[in-house]
Amino acid sequence: MLRVLLLGVLAPASLGFPAPSGPQPRGSQCVEHDCFALFLSPATFLAASQTCERLQGHLMTVRSSVAADVISLLLSSNGGNSPRLWIGLKLPDGCHDAGRLGPLRGFQWVTSDNRTSYSRWAQPDRNATSLCGPLCVVVSAAEAPGPGEQAWKEESCTTEVEGFLCEFHFAASCRPLTIEPGAAAAANVSNTYSTPFGARGADFQALPVGSSASVAALGLELVCAVPRQGSAEARWGREAPGAWDCRVENGGCEHRCNGSAGPPRCLCPADAALRADGRSCAALSALSCNNLCDHFCVPNSEVPDGYTCMCETGYQLAADQHRCEDVDDCMLEPTPCSQRCINTQGGFTCKCFPGYEMVDGECVEPVDPCYGVNCEYQCQPLGHTGYRCVCAEGFAPNPLDPHRCQMFCNETACPADCDPNSLDSCQCPDGYILDEGSMCTDIDECENGDCTGECHNLPGSFRCICGPDSALAGQASTQCDLTTVSSTDDSGSGEPPASSAPSTTSGPPASGPVHSGVLIGISIASLSLVVALLALLCHLRKKQGATRGDLEYKCAAPAKEVVLQHLSTEPTPQKL
Numbered sequence: 070m071l072r073v074l075l076l077g078v079l080a081p082a083s084l085g086f087p088a089p090s091g092p093q094p095r096g097s098q099c100v101e102h103d104c105f106a107l108f109l110s111p112a113t114f115l116a117a118s119q120t121c122e123r124l125q126g127h128l129m130t131v132r133s134s135v136a137a138d139v140i141s142l143l144l145s146s147n148g149g150n151s152p153r154l155w156i157g158l159k160l161p162d163g164c165h166d167a168g169r170l171g172p173l174r175g176f177q178w179v180t181s182d183n184r185t186s187y188s189r190w191a192q193p194d195r196n197a198t199s200l201c202g203p204l205c206v207v208v209s210a211a212e213a214p215g216p217g218e219q220a221w222k223e224e225s226c227t228t229e230v231e232g233f234l235c236e237f238h239f240a241a242s243c244r245p246l247t248i249e250p251g252a253a254a255a256a257n258v259s260n261t262y263s264t265p266f267g268a269r270g271a272d273f274q275a276l277p278v279g280s281s282a283s284v285a286a287l288g289l290e291l292v293c294a295v296p297r298q299g300s301a302e303a304r305w306g307r308e309a310p311g312a313w314d315c316r317v318e319n320g321g322c323e324h325r326c327n328g329s330a331g332p333p334r335c336l337c338p339a340d341a342a343l344r345a346d347g348r349s350c351a352a353l354s355a356l357s358c359n360n361l362c363d364h365f366c367v368p369n370s371e372v373p374d375g376y377t378c379m380c381e382t383g384y385q386l387a388a389d390q391h392r393c394e395d396v397d398d399c400m401l402e403p404t405p406c407s408q409r410c411i412n413t414q415g416g417f418t419c420k421c422f423p424g425y426e427m428v429d430g431e432c433v434e435p436v437d438p439c440y441g442v443n444c445e446y447q448c449q450p451l452g453h454t455g456y457r458c459v460c461a462e463g464f465a466p467n468p469l470d471p472h473r474c475q476m477f478c479n480e481t482a483c484p485a486d487c488d489p490n491s492l493d494s495c496q497c498p499d500g501y502i503l504d505e506g507s508m509c510t511d512i513d514e515c516e517n518g519d520c521t522g523e524c525h526n527l528p529g530s531f532r533c534i535c536g537p538d539s540a541l542a543g544q545a546s547t548q549c550d551l552t553t554v555s556s557t558d559d560s561g562s563g564e565p566p567a568s569s570a571p572s573t574t575s576g577p578p579a580s581g582p583v584h585s586g587v588l589i590g591i592s593i594a595s596l597s598l599v600v601a602l603l604a605l606l607c608h609l610r611k612k613q614g615a616t617r618g619d620l621e622y623k624c625a626a627p628a629k630e631v632v633l634q635h636l637s638t639e640p641t642p643q644k645l
């Protein structure tokens with residue numbers, strides 16, 4: 070038994086109106102300002118939800134026994150079948166303790182809340198069960214414990230079930246058209262209806278705002294609407310002012326409809342006057358200028374009871390000089406938008422073509438993010454605002470200055486960067502040496518003796534694990550031979566530790582200061598001897614490399630380059 074008045078049963082039909090695209094309701098019910106429709110069309114939860122939303126509604130929320138009774142009525146006209154139908158109840162992602170989350174077990178309505186005074190699960194005992202989403206809910210009489218009832222059951226949201234239930238909310242509703250007794254039979258008048266959510270037919274108990282009524286025999290088309298802003302009651306009406314055939318809905322007149330002589334017209338009581346719509350009445354004591362106009366009314370003191378109606382910006386007076394209708398701003402010349410114009414009620418919106426952006430009300434092409442960027446080789450855009458500098462093959466961005474490029478090689482040999490106008494002018498990356506004219510060969514620092522520990526040669530560099538005799542024992546470094554002495558007490562870093570034993574001398578003390586000329590001579594002789602030894606060492610290593618058939622250069626560091634320069638420019642030192 071329903072606890073509130075059922076406003077209508079909307080049976081499907083195909084009379085008077087073209088069939089809308091998509092699934093059509095097999096039946097519907099309206100309770101107060103809410104309408105519910107049954108759709109028998111196989112769908113997943115997502116497809117069903119999207120269909121309801123396209124019709125300006127959502128999947129049905131069954132919050133009370135009244136809504137459950139509505140479902141029973143909808144299914145009673147379905148020939149006793151028991152289809153599974155989606156309702157608007159879904160379990161979010163994750164696992165939930167079904168026994169500790171209230172009557173909805175952690176599920177939520179599609180309206181993003183869990184308010185309810187009713188639940189009807191097919192398996193009532195879930196105290197020890199954990200449910201893991203996403204899950205959705207179907208309602209089916211086959212799962213119910215008794216006849217005429219429906220039970221809820223969890224179902225995978227991607228399952229395709231037999232149908233679904235939609236819910237729609239409206240501000241008000243109209244009764245079916247009233248026609249004078251005997252008039253329909255005399256004039257063979259029949260009427261058909263269409264609701265905003267697609268239900269059509271001739272047998273209705275109530276119709277929501279936005280529904281249409283057609284009386285084909287009289288060429289009459291009416292719409293259920295709220296007659297004035299702020300009014301809580303909906304009425305049948307039409308855009309054109311004045312009365313229609315007095316046999317149908319009293320011609321739309323609030324008081325009396327006169328159709329005995331000439332066209333039908335509405336009459337008001339003696340103490341009232343007809344409003345601008347030609348159908349409603351206003352008491353003379355309460356009649357004012359603003360009651361007569363749609364938006365604004367300006368009294369005219371020069372004419373008794375004279376006035377002029379005016380409209381808000383974006384509207385213009387209709388032909389009756391009382392109502393205001395929207396101006397299609399996009400049809401104005403010149404058009405208010407530089408590219409795309411979308412008309413709205415009382416205004417308009419400007420949009421841009423693809424590839425343009427709206428900046429301060431104007432459509433402009435996006436600024437190239439590489440514009441004004443000083444990349445040494447080439448700039449590569451990243452999206453609409455970012456960029457990065459790229460380099461030619463064989464080069465890479467400088468880590469310290471990404472706008473500049475430096476030579477790069479991650480192999481043991483790479484082509485050199487040569488001047489096309491002077492093939493003898495070639496350059497190699499750091500850690501490489503020019504070999505065979507146009508190839509850069511990696512310098513094997515490990516064979517050059519630059520590492521006194523465990524050495525790993527790398528392209529353009531090397532990695533040295535310092536030996537136990539180094540101050541950096543066990544560490545990775547390219548300077549294992551650096552002399553570092555640990556500090557003791559408050560002595561400074563780098564200072565040699567003080568010895569606790571008394572020092573001894575190996576010979577007699579100097580007899581006196583040495584002359585500066587002698588010191589200079591000793592220094593020059595020592596330097597010549599060092600240069601001669603280094604040159605001899607490089608000569609011997611070069612000779613040893615030639616016998617192996619592979620020439621490897623060991624002069625990447627600045628000190629090595631000095632030795633090579635001496636070997637190429639100085640004569641071979643003579644033995645003293």
